[in-house]
Amino acid sequence: MKGVNPADASRVLKTLVDVWDTAAERMLLTVARRLARGIDEPGWAEQKSREALAVSGELRGIMRQVPTEETAVAALQEAYALGERAAESLGERFVASNPSKVIRLATLFARKLRGTYVPVTRAHEDVFQRAVTESELLMQTGTMVRREAVASTVDRLLTEGVDRFAAGDGKRWHLDAYVRMAGRTVAQHTMIEGQLDGMVARGKDLVVISDSVRECRLCRPWESKLLSISGSSVGAEVDGLVVVGSVAEARAAGLWHPNCTHRADPYVSGLTRVPEPRENPEGYEQQQKLRRLEREVRQLKRTLLAVQQLGDTQAARDLRRKIRVKSEQIAAHTEASGLNRRRERERLVGG
Structure with a gap:
C-alpha cells in the first residue's frame, strides 16, 4: 500500500x-x-x-x-x-x-x-x-x-x-x-x-516513509522509518521496528519540503514491507541541476518576451541564441542522468 x-x-x-x-x-x-x-x-x-x-x-x-x-x-x-x-x-x-x-x-x-x-x-x-x-x-x-x-x-x-x-x-x-x-x-x-x-x-496510526532515489539531507534520516500520526505510538515496537517519531516532528525537521519526493505509506503490522534505505545524494543533485536549468531557460524566455516587443534587436538575437544553448544543456543533462525532460516546466505559461 x-x-x-x-x-x-x-x-x-x-x-x-x-x-x-x-x-x-x-x-x-x-x-x-x-x-x-x-x-x-x-x-x-x-x-x-x-x-x-x-x-x-x-x-x-x-x-x-x-x-x-x-x-x-x-x-x-x-x-x-x-x-x-x-x-x-x-x-x-x-x-x-x-x-x-x-x-x-x-x-x-x-x-x-x-x-x-x-x-x-x-x-x-x-x-x-x-x-x-x-x-x-x-x-x-x-x-x-x-x-x-x-x-x-x-x-x-x-x-x-x-x-x-x-x-x-x-x-x-x-x-x-x-x-x-x-x-x-x-x-x-x-x-x-x-x-x-x-x-x-x-483507526490507523502508523506510516513508513518511502525510500527515494533523490533524497536530500533533510529527508534522509526519515527514510524507511516508522512514524506515528498522532504521536501516541512514538517509542513503541512493531514487528521488531521502533516508531522513531511523529509525523509532526519529521515535518518540522524538514520532511516534505518543496519538491520533496517522499511518500508516507500506510503501515499495516505483518503486511507492510519496509524498504532498505539507499543513499543517493547524486540523484538529488541531478534533480536540482535540472530544476536550475529549467529556471534559467524560463528566465531567458521571460526576458526575450519583453525584449522582442522592441523589434529585431541585437539583444533579442542574443537571447534566442542563449535559449538554444540552454535547451541543448537540458537535453544533455536529462540524457546523462536518466531524468525525464518535462518541457512544460521550460515554458512561461503552463509549467
Missing part, C-alpha cells in the same frame, strides 16, 4: 499556476509595450516619464483580476481528495473530509499570494522607470540608437532580477517561481493531510 504521491501536487495546481503565469506574462508585456510605444519619436523619454502613473495603474489592475481565493480552494479540495483516496487502500470507506482544514489552508495560501501584489507591482514599475532613465544614459555614449539601447537595458535589468520581489523568507523571487514553490508546498501538505485524516478515521 502506497501513500499519496507528492508529485501529484503539480497536477492539482495546473489551473492556478496557469492563471498566475498569465498574470506575470501580462505584467511584463505591459511594461515592454509601453516602452516600445513611440520609441522612434522625439521626446520619447519625457513621454514615458509622464506615463509612469498609467503603467502603475495597468499593473495593479492585472493583479486585482487574478482569482486567488476560488482557484486556491478548488486546487486544495482536489489535493485533499487525492489523499483521501490513498487511504482507501486500507479497506472500508469512511467520510474523513475536513472542509474547514482545506478552507484554512486555502485561505493562508491565498493570503500569501495576495501579499505579492504590492512588491510585484513595484518591481515592474522599477523596470519601466529604470529602462527609461538608463537607456538614455546608454545612448549618451553615442554608440546605440534608442531601440537598441532600450532593448539592451531591459535585457540587463531582467537578467539582474529587477522584476523580482522580496518574499518573507528573505529571498528574491520571480512571480511564477514563487507561486510554483508556495503552491506545491501547500498542495503537498494538503494531500498528505487528506491521507492521514483518512487513516485516522480507519
Whole structure:
C-alpha cells in the first residue's frame, strides 16, 4: 500500500499556476509595450516619464483580476481528495473530509499570494522607470540608437532580477517561481493531510516513509522509518521496528519540503514491507541541476518576451541564441542522468 504521491501536487495546481503565469506574462508585456510605444519619436523619454502613473495603474489592475481565493480552494479540495483516496487502500470507506482544514489552508495560501501584489507591482514599475532613465544614459555614449539601447537595458535589468520581489523568507523571487514553490508546498501538505485524516478515521496510526532515489539531507534520516500520526505510538515496537517519531516532528525537521519526493505509506503490522534505505545524494543533485536549468531557460524566455516587443534587436538575437544553448544543456543533462525532460516546466505559461 502506497501513500499519496507528492508529485501529484503539480497536477492539482495546473489551473492556478496557469492563471498566475498569465498574470506575470501580462505584467511584463505591459511594461515592454509601453516602452516600445513611440520609441522612434522625439521626446520619447519625457513621454514615458509622464506615463509612469498609467503603467502603475495597468499593473495593479492585472493583479486585482487574478482569482486567488476560488482557484486556491478548488486546487486544495482536489489535493485533499487525492489523499483521501490513498487511504482507501486500507479497506472500508469512511467520510474523513475536513472542509474547514482545506478552507484554512486555502485561505493562508491565498493570503500569501495576495501579499505579492504590492512588491510585484513595484518591481515592474522599477523596470519601466529604470529602462527609461538608463537607456538614455546608454545612448549618451553615442554608440546605440534608442531601440537598441532600450532593448539592451531591459535585457540587463531582467537578467539582474529587477522584476523580482522580496518574499518573507528573505529571498528574491520571480512571480511564477514563487507561486510554483508556495503552491506545491501547500498542495503537498494538503494531500498528505487528506491521507492521514483518512487513516485516522480507519483507526490507523502508523506510516513508513518511502525510500527515494533523490533524497536530500533533510529527508534522509526519515527514510524507511516508522512514524506515528498522532504521536501516541512514538517509542513503541512493531514487528521488531521502533516508531522513531511523529509525523509532526519529521515535518518540522524538514520532511516534505518543496519538491520533496517522499511518500508516507500506510503501515499495516505483518503486511507492510519496509524498504532498505539507499543513499543517493547524486540523484538529488541531478534533480536540482535540472530544476536550475529549467529556471534559467524560463528566465531567458521571460526576458526575450519583453525584449522582442522592441523589434529585431541585437539583444533579442542574443537571447534566442542563449535559449538554444540552454535547451541543448537540458537535453544533455536529462540524457546523462536518466531524468525525464518535462518541457512544460521550460515554458512561461503552463509549467
